[in-house]
Amino acid sequence: MTTTINGASHARNIRARVAERVARLRHDGHLPGLATILVGDDPASAVYVAAKRRAIREAGMRDFHRHLPQHATQDAVAEVIDELAADPDVSGILLQLPLAAHLDAAALIDRIPVTKDVDGLTTASAGRLARGERGLRPCTPSGVIELLDAEGIELKGACVAVVGWGELVGRPLSQLLLRRGATVTVAHEFTTDLAAVTRPTDVVVVATGVRGLIGPEHVKPGATIIDVGIHRTPGGLTGDVRAAELDGIAGRITPVPGGVGPMTIAMLLVNTLQAAEWAAEQEAAVPA
Structure with a gap:
């Protein structure tokens, strides 16, 4: 029998632990805060940002949000990022993607300080991951690792296939898995025999x-x-995996929805909290 991995339940546990740590930080005068930046009025992006803001507030963190018009210029978005980067009350900055075609997303993301890069998408964050240095990791790959750990799946010595080599999931996840001792094989659009x-x-x-x-x-x-994909169909949400056909074959499988998705937001909270804790450490280390 195939076991369905309950990502929503694991995410709730993580969020509860984050809320406990936030309460301790608040007592010490270091309340974390996340700044979300939404450019334009894309309905899907608005829904995603609203969910992130709600989770932040439920965890007891401060919610800093900036909504810019669709026609906002590169300089206007950059100015907002720079302002938030200089604000000590802002622990993390998240620029919601995708952006309008007239904006250079990579350049804007790289304006976010590595210490506030809660999405783990800046060039500096990618470099820290590649070198194994302390840093904030991309939320979805981190959520996948947390799910595997929560299910008691031993990664050291395991053979893992990562299907997809995207910058948001496949590439950083491969590096995280390698550092956990897994033997990782990556497949992509040019792989000639995926099943092999x-x-x-x-x-x-x-x-x-x-x-x-x-x-x-x-x-x-x-x-x-682990199915990271999500697609809207007339029959509801589905993923990159034909899950019904794997019932009785796979040992464990994540559902869509309710698998990886809830973990992504949970890890955003973890990253925001981590950024605040590291900032507090740095402040404490500075001589009075």
């Missing part, structure tokens, strides 16, 4: 944006399947 890559592995993580890509032919019996 995924079927021998103990864990398959799929983040391609291709609906229903992975089925029984790609999975060995008992393997753990």
